[in-house]
Amino acid sequence: MSDAIEITGLAWKAGQSFALRDITLRAPAASIYGFLGPNGSGKTTTIRMLMGMMKPDRGNIRVLGMGVPQQMPQILARVGYVPERPHVYPALTVAEHVRYHASFFPRWDAPTSRDLMVRFGLDPAQRISRLSKGEAGKLLLLLTLSQRPDLLVLDEPTDGLDPVVRRDVLSAVLDYVGDAGASVFISSHLVHELERICDWVGVLDGGSLVAELPMQAFKNGIKRLRVAGAAAGESASGLAGDPGRAPFTLLTREPADAPASPETWIVRGWEDSMRAWFAGVGLELRDVVDLDLEDGFVELLRSSRPSGEARS
């Protein structure tokens, strides 16, 4: 099996304000796929469609090689889902909910459940309505990991959690992945959180997938260049937007502070071998600066929006 999740041409519209537009996405098996995007970009909606809870207007979804929603029971038996908001019954105790949840999953791992209960410091007799946000998040992860899923779908699992709990949660996820070889599809708007754990990144903005690439390429491929000699009036596309002319993608171009100063270019898909291209077009590349993931993410989003300076 090549892809844990395969989304093709997904489209959905809610009134005039929001729409998912032709999303095509592939999360490879045995990978951790970070689904990045700002708030309101459509991450949760996409995940709900992935879990068969919302009906897309158009498009196909396959999870673990099975069709959504036709094979949902089989899919859900192998997928652990942590929704954006806690979805557990508040009047039950922790132990009652674990017992209730376990009865639906044939691969339920009771020892793992007990271990995680201890590891997370959860009191089995505690009523769920009295759990703190962090404890509720841990409980959700306990329920999900004890299912022994082949795929974890985590919708902002660490949102609102303190750093300690966040680390506990991510650590438990990584341990499970290392142990079971499962795939993970994790959404977040906190880029640095995913920086260290993801193999792949998909960036969603305004209902469109603006980038999908290996994390390594994402981290290394976005650079800030200091370029001298470019005419101020020349369009970015004229310089580098045409794939036939430029070997990289110019995301944004900031004009020089003074006539003699160099311009700042933010580019994607940069490799050192591309330095020679500047001399060929009469420009001077003075400096190449690495961007951290968050800066790269921000620049990527700026470039994808209509008001941005440049479009890729």
Place this chain on the structure above:
Amino acid sequence: MYEPLLFIHWKQVRIALLPFAVAAFALPLLSIQGLGAPPGASGLALDAYRASAALEIWLPLYPTLAAALGVTLALSAWNWDHQLKHVHALSLPIPRWQYVLRKMAAGAALALVPALALWAGALLATASVSLPEGLHAYPTQLALRFLLATLVAYALLFALAAGTVRTTTVVVLGLTVFVILVGLLAAPLATLFPTLDRVNLAQWLMESLVEAPGPLEVFTGTWSLIDV
């Protein structure tokens, strides 16, 4: 997978179920209060006329209790799911229809608790009085009718509550509009079509509901604990 749903429903409704069970148990006992001497006691036996007249006062309470119980069970069945927008239920690895079926069966099983309480109360009540010649006690039949009425009310509300908010709104609004239209248009229609004059649509609607084979027929039958 049935027991967990039964457990969940029980957890939700147990606080409401207890008063229903107590009321169901107490109703037959209350209805025969002061009506007769205990078995074997000398003196006047339960006066038949007084008994039947006094029992009649309590009769409407049985179907009312059954309807209220059915509604409570149905709404409690879906309460938590609605609150959580069904996310947990829809993330369980069973087909939706199986989940709904088991949930419905769980509620139906819980309806047995007050019905059994009523049965016990009715047995106790009828055993505590000596019936005069000609009168008979119907504790089992009364409890059975109570259970059936509860199940019908439960199923009706369960089906309504099972739908999406949109479906429920459409059904409830549709019925309301129909009833209002029937009321408003009855007179003009009767003028236009004289043959309709003999057909009272509102009455027809009501009779269709409460008379056989209507769904609420079980509510309109006999609810006597003691009768001839």
Place this chain on the structure above:
Amino acid sequence: MSRARRGAVAAGLCLAAALLAAASPLAARQQSAAERALVQHLDTLLPILREARLQADRAAAARELLLRARPTETQDTLAIGLLRVVTFPDQAHLARSVVGGAWDGLSGMVTESRYLREFTFTFHWSSRKRTVVVDRPYRSIEAPVWAPPGIIEGNAREAIGAILFMEMQRTRLLQWVRGSIRAPLHPERVYRELATVPSHANRACMAGDLDACWTALGPGADSTRLPRWYSPEEMPLRVASIGPGRWWPAPILAARLKCLERGSPGSQPACARFLAAVAPEIAAPLGMEARRLLLWVALEAGGPGSFDRLVADPGMPTADALLAASGLSAEELTSRWREQVLAARPDTYSGLGASAGLALFWFLVFGALALRSTRWRPA
């Protein structure tokens, strides 16, 4: 004005005057003695009034006949036992079937009846356009187009019984039983009455005391009947169950109110006064349906000519007439009546089986509708 009509008007005026005078509180205070006398005589006036009304009806029917157009459509006259039935040729077969069926139940009991011979029965499907026309006193048998033959036969039985009842108007039986001469339609009501009316006579009858049954039915009623019907404790309960009549004289209403003030001085005698004052058929622990059943049991038991014997002697006391008709002793007759009453015990929950099936059906229907609950939830 015919003699019959004059009689009807006189009797009507007499009754109306009595009732109006009795209903006036002022008059009640001033003329209570006279009213009491009037009330006591009301029962004796009623048969005269009925006879007068009957004569008036006959006169009106004859007048109507003169006014109506002559029949233009061919009609058949059928002879069924003592009955003469006029109908349309195309409905003669049905008429013979349903009227014949109704007559079969009576034919053994009645060998001769002046009224049955005098009246003609008309039979046709209810219609404004086609009406059977006869030139003598008649009684229509209702035949709605929607009704199955069983219902029409019941209507025929009712019509024949109503004419037959006229034979009883000159007898003392009229004081005791009224209505059509037919099998009671609701014997289960008699059981309910026997079981629930607060009367020690009824209770004893239910337990098997035939003498108590006879007493409760009241064919041999005399001035001692009240204590034999009700104990002092039962009287207020019985009075409470008898609603105030619209035309009751003030003294009777006052007695009822006093009786219902249970425990107050004078309430007990008021109960007895009330029960003695209202008509015996109202005060009795068993009502008209029970008495009609006894009459029918007597006629059935008596076999051929039983009805003839019942009305043979207009002066014969009710009890004797019943025994003469049945050919049985009072004990035997009451025993048969009681057996029929006990056999007619209503099954209180008789419909529960069907209700249960229906309830389970709807439970499943609503359950099936609930199964359509969709996956598409959070939006």
